[in-house]
Amino acid sequence: MSKDNPEAFETFEFDLPPIRGFPELRWAGKRPFKSTQYFPAQKKESYGDPTDGWWNRIYWGDNLQVMSHLLREFRGKVDFVYIDPPFDSKADYKKSIQVKGATASNDHSSFEEKQYTDMWSSDQFLQFMYERIILIHELLSENGVIYLHCDHRKSHQLRCILDEVFGPDNFETSLSWGFQTRSSNKSSWKKSHHPILLYKKGGDPVFNHDAEMVMEPLSETTIKKYRLEDEVGRYRLNGRFISGSPIKGAKDVDPSYETTHPELVVRDYLREGKVPNDYFFVDMENQSSSVRTNYPTQKPEELLFKLIKASTNQGATILDCFMGSGTAQAVAMKLGRKFIGADINLGSIETTCKRLCGIRDDIERQDGELFSGEYDDKPKKFYTGFEVYNVNNYDLFRNPVEAKELIREAMELQPLPPSSAFDGQREGYLVKIMPVNRIATRQDLNEVINGLDFKAFERRKAETPNKPVERIHLVCMGHEPDLGSHLTLEAKKSGFDIEVMVTDLIRDKAHLHFKKSSDARLAIENGELVIAGFFPMNLLQKLSLESDAVEDWRQLVESVKVDFHFDGAVLTPAIVDAPGKDELVAGRYVIPDDAGTIRVKITDLLSESWEGEIKNG
Template identity: 55%
Template sequence: MSDGLNEQLNLAVAEVSPKYLDSVEKYEFEPIKGYPMLNWRGKRPFTSTQYYPAQLKEVHGEEVDGWRNKIFWGDNLQVMSHLLKKFRGEVDLIYIDPPFDSKADYKKTVEIKGNQAETSATSFEEKQYSDIWTNDEYLQFMYERLVMAREFLSPSGALYLHCDPRKSPHLRLILDEVFGSQNFRNEIIWHYKFRMMDSDNQFNRKHDNIFFYARSPETRIKMPKEAWVKEDLIKTRKQEIHIGDDGREMIWMPGQKGNSKSRMVPLDEILARGKAVDDVWDMPIISSSAKERTGYPTQKPEALIERIIAASSPAGGLVLDFFMGSGTTQAVAMKLGRRFIGADINLGAIQTTAKRLIGIAEDLRQKPLGDKTKPFTGFEVYNVNHYDIFRNPVQAKELLIEALEIQKLEFSTIFDGEKDGRMVKIMPVNRIATCADLNELIAGFDYKAWERKQNESPKRPVEKITLVCMGHESDLAAQLVLAAKPFNIHVEVVDILRDKADLEFRRDSQAKVAIKNGELVIERFYPMNLLQKLSLQKESVEDWKELVESVLIDWNYDGAVLQPTVVDIPGKNELVKGEYLVPCDAGTIRVKIMDLLSESWEGSISHGD
């Protein structure tokens, strides 16, 4: 990318450590004896990445020992690139629950709040994210992020990757390549119980896979213990119960750790000690009525993450989760007295996590942790890149097609539309488009048709292609032209950030706030996108409060960062207050209203107004 464009877009570069690059250059992605590697179309070494700086948007709570937790809204590769300089080698534990390539769209049920929610079916499903990939694209996506993740771990750090059997063989090989097969510790089977279904072509699928990799031989765990069931212990030891001289129940135990002598041990001591956890974890999924349930799709139970965090991070240690989702890792880390960093590209994940953490922080203030563990309850929210262009990345392609007046192609597998005689490909949005993103397009080139066109008009391009992106590598067009050789194609790049900054991709919410009799009053609130969806559902709402998830108020807004002192987050079927007593020392007042789609309106009013 040219220096001029770098300066215009405020791009920076993060580089992978030379030690890793040495191994990349050594193997050059060619399998060698004793070193199996996974290859895919378009695989390339990951050596550096360009990224946008982060902007601090919200601050909640106070620092503890100079630390405030961090949440980032943005593509996780750019987020990690932004963090790498400060946190390289500083993270104790990484837990990630990335996309599974499940070939499904995940949706969240949106329900109107208040009494109306109990008396009528005022709900609809809103798509949160899509988990549909081409195989090569998915593998490159995960490979780059795992290379970056490795850079963050301390010498004693650990990584846990949560997946399912669909991609676990591929991810295991990538993890071996990035971390070294010698650092593989466990494949943990999370076995869960749910409704059984009879099938005549497969057994019931009842588990996920969690790969545990060490950063180095220094990595250790604090072994979790499970309670023994008395009958199971007796059955396992194949021993009968004996009664000791003092009347206690006794059981024979074999010698351990160099002591070969068996001995009688009080049964209650063995039961109290518990048994070491193995690599099959029987834990239920979250019930629909559980307090921790957020409604976010693919949410994992806190008990599962608690076992991982307690085993592989010390009190006050730093935990990183860059596929944050509903914020379970962050929630558990806060409860266990760990510091954390989280990231997600989905705005719904950011808002769900922030709301969840605000509630946990309040609970911890009322019921503090033990004396030895400090709760790190404060957190900051950052944006990376101009993500407010697209509130919902799943809808981005449709929005772009409409805004750029592209004619959709229903039957094309590689192009998204056509405009002015040019074939249009919309690149991944909400992150910088890279040359690796061209692989699917290149794989779908119609060389037979091109050959026919070239024979008919040798001097004309056989194809005119427009790439639509949101930030891009400088050689994006040149690499596509090179890949098409010996055919001549013409490629142009439309960069939304640079070329189409005035495009409107969403309908902004509207609100009116006023100060009356010493109170801040929200008089009206119109969440435009939500109201439009409700009108399609033929649902009517009488009170704007039924559409609101939360209200945050900063009484002395500095013009840049929201630091709310009023946090109005009602219960499931309760409504926000809508009226708030203004303190005497209030200055510029900033109000943030978040609706049920996790979209928000922000506005300011002066205390003197």
């Protein structure tokens, strides 16, 4: 760590094994990815209860940093990865924002909000995917698999990268997912399928070839060939009974087989009229679907059902680090699998949390079928509790105690005795974390100066008279320009030379985005929490509306979450009010008798949130 260019968030590094020298794809600026740094996670919200001690996890942050965080606990422990990453489609993916209850004729009642941009230079995209595939490889268990969903634009290049990282011998297959699509282009083939590349880590992966919905129906022609002939369950091929397995041609037909057991025929040939093809048709979720989220890249649940059922058993750990609308997480919860999800888009986090809360409620109420139709191997145990974390999107200003713990963890500080005025030690420096909710001033140094051990300084000065007696590192959100020199001067007044380094955690203010903050009014009336008003200023600005131009503030709200016992750090909602597309939140909620500090989170149609609290009694 250089004194002139300190890096406060230098962290513990995970070494990654070298790529094994398989034929590789080259691109301009290709960089080896040999190590990654650990990033701490800040727990923000908690829903439900753990099952056998397991909490599902949702992370908001860059998935490279999220997976770097996961390496500490989950290296070699993830059973199944599905990713639907950017396709380099050269498109902006937008979500239609419509004021609830507004008609199409209303002026300024709707607009399109960009969720993310899928525009890259080819080299940037390939380096982006290369680094993430390497981390996925490290997280997978020895018998784990990855399904990488792509399209015609980059599938050939992504397969080369997967070959390089996983090894070509671990390529299992390329599935073909067909779907309905509209096209007015009559000059070429209509693009109506996506390839899904399947690789194993290297061991013996699970494959449940006989799972319901994994299997595809046989053609009518094939079924006629293997037509049931009698009550014993014998099948015929070209008028003669089938012989042993496998059938390769006429030489395998054996009349004596009519006296043998027919169950092998069922198992090996018919499987009740279905086979696990590597191509299948699954239509998109239509607008009337009960699981439709209006997220622009949502994939159908049946697609993820097929993949998860085929390649995992109950209790397996599922990871999707390009989470989007949370389809993989939703299906995992319904199928009794554990899951981890991540996305850099805050809209994805809010969409997924709302979706998972609905599924959790359905499971707890046992409210009908979780999927359309029956399926085998229904879960004996559901993992419905989940927590939401930030990784490198830290909210350092709400809880100063938690903020210091995050910085300690991120900097890998060595602990000091509780009596010390410093927060830890690192690379020979005593580290002091200054106020986290404002810039540090000279007045803030009093605690540091009063904590200096001048008796120890005298001993060190006698031992090494030509060296500083101490090295001190001040970590700030921002600081007055003479902060370090003032501390040095105060020490010199006592006859001691100390070395001081100052680091700002927030340096590059040119990249900070300042937007109008939201506001809300809370009240308690007759034993009820009442949201008296909500003013999402950024949303109103995009709608070109003033706050008094909206008939009902609830028209602008996606969800309301209420924690009646807020602990000052983690939101644990007792109420999640997230109604359907055309319904409004209640806005009034009965307060339990033992309620303390009530924390309210209101999320608007842009997935931006306001949080505030009110004391009960």
